[in-house]
Amino acid sequence: ETGVTQTPRHLVMGMTNKKSLKCEQHLGHNAMYWYKQSAKKPLELMFVYNFKEQTENNSVPSRFSPECPNSSHLFLHLHTLQPEDSALYLCASSQDFSGWVSPLHFGNGTRLTVT
Amino acid sequence: GQQLNQSPQSMFIQEGEDVSMNCTSSSIFNTWLWYKQDPGEGPVLLIALYKAGELTSNGRLTAQFGITRKDSFLNISASIPSDVGIYFCAGQATIQGAQKLVFGQGTRLTINP
Numbered sequence: 001e002t003g004v005t006q007t008p009r010h011l012v013m014g015m016t017n018k019k020s021l022k023c024e025q026h027l028g029h030n031a032m033y034w035y036k037q038s039a040k041k042p043l044e045l046m047f048v049y050n051f052k053e054q055t056e057n058n059s060v061p062s063r064f065s066p067e068c069p070n071s072s073h074l075f076l077h078l079h080t081l082q083p084e085d086s087a088l089y090l091c092a093s094s095q096d097f098s099g100w101v102s103p104l105h106f107g108n109g110t111r112l113t114v115t
Numbered sequence: 116g117q118q119l120n121q122s123p124q125s126m127f128i129q130e131g132e133d134v135s136m137n138c139t140s141s142s143i144f145n146t147w148l149w150y151k152q153d154p155g156e157g158p159v160l161l162i163a164l165y166k167a168g169e170l171t172s173n174g175r176l177t178a179q180f181g182i183t184r185k186d187s188f189l190n191i192s193a194s195i196p197s198d199v200g201i202y203f204c205a206g207q208a209t210i211q212g213a214q215k216l217v218f219g220q221g222t223r224l225t226i227n228p
Contacts, residue, residue, distance in 0.1 A: 043218040090157050103148060106157030
């Protein structure tokens with residue numbers, strides 16, 4: 001496998017459920033990102049990890065909890081979500097995040113629906 | 116904060132027509148990037164621009180980094196059905212001492228055969 005792989009592709013969950021999104025990159029990159037994509041809005045940066053350390057939390061509610069066990073894997077743990085959290089969640093990676101944001105490589109996203 | 120105004124929001128064209136879209140801002144950016152998102156997939160980088168005034172081509176695509184560093188445009192010549200998708204501009208700037216990447220709202224391109 002190459003590139004950035006996200007699973008699952010689609011997820012429907014109730015507001016009381018707990019679920020996790022998974023992202024894996026095979027590009028040898030050191031920085032990984034979670035973005036939220038809602039209709040007719042710019043991509044919203046949620047979290048950044050650089051060399052496994054979280055370097056940015058863009059005022060994301062605590063019901064979203066990221067985890068980066070190594071430079072190749074990134075998780076987004078979800079619990080007690082709200083219907084307005086329904087969106088496409090995109091994972092991305094880049095060479096590094098050392099003051100020069102190198103071009104991002106995106107996964108195909110997880111389409112999340114909160115009922 | 117930094118904002119990008121991307122226009123048009125949507126375009127409906129005939130196959131074979133040329134396409135032009137742009138991004139503008141009141142802020143200066145150091146890098147401009149253009150991404151395309153096909154239905155059901157993540158955005159893919161098309162062109163990266165690193166210098167004011169730079170004009171770069173990638174096949175039928177041409178993009179320019181504005182001289183003022185506050186704008187960029189993307190042109191697609193002789194459109195074909197596989198050009199359908201959403202095109203995003205993104206600008207990299209220094210915000211509060213940190214490098215940030217800001218995305219436009221996207222231009223949705225629809226092509227009638």
